Amino acid sequence: MNIPNSVTSILRSLEAAGYEAYIVGGCVRDSLMGHQPHDFDITTSALPEETMSVFSDMQVIPTGLKHGTVTVLADGEPVEITTYRVDGDYADGRHPDEVHFTRSLAEDVARRDFTMNGIAYSPMRGLTDHCGGAEDIRRGIIRCIGEPDKRFGEDALRILRALRFSSVLGFDIEEKTADSIRRNRGLLSQVSGERILVELQKLLCGRNAAMVLLAYPEVFAEVIPELAPCIGYEQNSRYHCLTLYEHLVRAAENTPPDEGLRLAMLLHDIGKPLTRSEDDSGESHYYTHAEKSAELAEQALDRFHCSNALKARVCEIIRYHGIVPEDTDKFIRRRLSKHGAGTFRDIMLAHIADDSAKIASAKERIPVWRAIIRRAEEIAADQPCLSVKELAINGKDLLKLIKPSPLMGEVLDHLLNGVIDGRFNNDHDELMRLAEEYIRSK
């Protein structure tokens, strides 16, 4: 196992003081899978105050004393050291009402969620695997430690953690654990939106995301009720061959693994059931569904207390996913000006993802969407004038021609549109002349 020296020396210091100490959880799991862990958690028989006195000559932060956690800065890197503990009852399904410290590693491991996360390792003591986690990792299986119903009842977030690990690691969920996840999905209503969103984002970016989304639709409808009407929904459209939910999942799968793009694609058509109409031939249409879907997505993301930046990005992608792009410089420059280079690229990636999840002939448009992305990059690289503040004249210049008034904004917009479309040069004298002309015409 590839353990940083700073972590090994913490383990040695605790052992030298007469305590047991191991790395545990995700870092051992990842190491056994041959992945480099992103952080190392230490578990020890030392009580928090004992740990603090062992490291009295180092920087120690009492980050979660109530739960037995102190953080030691080793080579500038924070390492969490948690005392072996047994969690009390979970009255609210979220936090243990109280925790008891113990000197038994076996008892500490029993409170952890899945067998693969219950393995401890120390260079001095070797591997300790009380729950058969190593074998489950070898077979690629996620299995609750103990009775699944009881474990999900204690902390319903574990339901999403199981699905997230299945997506990210490509593991199967053992049958009893899987049945319990489906049965207990209603408990997710007790989990805070923030915690759900963190898991959902990681899950969506996992390599197995589509399989998990398709295997547990009812669980996802529990955390995003707007998805419920999409499950099994026949689109009755010549462009589609999948039910609405399957289309959402396949579209999400066909974006790069980016949380904003994947969230946007999972939600991009959720407004369809509310905007359906039928023509004389009996085919269905969903004329304002992009706008409706953006509205519903905003509502869902608000429940998750999502950051404003992520929400704005996701909703903008959804709102504009239905506008048919044109492969012309004029169209591309206008859109770059409206959305900015990053979000315009997102919107084009959304078109590719959307068409990848429709009937085969829809895929013929994808090379055009790729060409637009490339052309947009070329145009943006030239740093063209795409906003009022990049114009070669400003409000101060206009004051030489008119008094302050709303007309000033109108003049600047007129000039900007002309520059974006390539009708005007972004040249001070030319723009002053055009401004004068425009004002005279008003």
Ligand code: ATP
């Ligand atoms: P990663 O850090 O890659 O997301 P992880 O398994 O390390 O995965 P953490 O949230 O860092 O996840 O938790 C560290 C360890 O704490 C887990 O491996 C597990 O043993 C335990 N753990 C974390 N969350 C829970 C929980 N909700 N219920 C029970 N045990 C948990």
Ligand code: MG
């Ligand atoms: Mg971790």
